[in-house]
Amino acid sequence: MARKTPSVAAPSPPAASPKLAADRIRETARRMFYQDGIRAVGVDALVAQAGVTKPSLYRSFSSKDELAASYLRDYEAEFWSKFEAGGQQHPDDPRAALMVYFDGLAQRAASSGGYRGCGLTNAAVEYPEPDHPARRVAVAHKAQLRKRMAELARAMGADDADMLADGLLLLLEGAFVSSQLFGRGGPARHLPEAAGRLIDASVRRRSGNKKGV
Incomplete structure (x- = not known):
């Protein structure tokens, strides 16, 4: 057996x-x-x-201030992940890539959930002291964002890339802040359309100038 x-x-x-x-x-x-x-x-x-x-x-x-700076570095990593996601979908179309982020932001800003704008913008307002660790992270991030906007504006063929970049940045920061005031139905819902019109006007002006040469 x-x-x-x-x-x-x-x-x-x-x-x-x-x-x-x-x-x-x-x-x-x-x-x-x-x-x-x-x-x-x-x-x-x-x-x-x-x-x-x-x-x-x-x-x-080492301190709450250092924890705040660490939080903002984590937040910044999340921001860039969302901001650059459109580039993976539209690697050869910088306008469409940027619109992916603007469309998503408009939806988040107009939601009824706990959206409170950009944590880095909020930190810059909370901490006006130039040497505060949290403010240093926020200021460095915004400078990098402005530079990235200018790169995208140049890639779009804008006549004045720096002016277009600053205009888009102003729209973006306005959406961050106004969403906390108005919430659902606020002006942030028009961010993609406003940004698209600004981009198209800038690029169209350059195209018109070329035709006239």
Whole structure:
């Protein structure tokens, strides 16, 4: 009689590793700083929401100011991911690529959810001190965004790329701020159309000049 081979139970999948305290702090800061403002969120409330202790926070971040700067760097990475997504869909059409971002922003800004504009813009308003870590991150980001807008404007063939870039940036910042005032149905819903008309007028003017030469 053949011996039965004892069945071996399949190994249980390893349990998910608990999130590190620093990760929980960053995720909580991302949520609370954006929704309530950086200055309004105290360290006690933040660690309570994150389920960590104050010593855990200060082992990972030297101060609340440094945590604020870290939050903004994370936010900036999210921003560029959204901003450049259109370039993957329309690699040879800078106008269409930019419109992907503007269309998405108009939808987010006009929603009834907790949209509070751009966290980097908000931080620049909260912290006027030029040497504050949070403001330095915000200012550097906006300078890079202005440069990127100018690159896109040149790629579109604008007659005055710098002026078009600044005009688009003004529309963008206006959408960030006005969405917090008007919410659903506010002027931010017209951002794509307004930006499209500005782009087309600038490019058309250059095309007209070429025809007249």
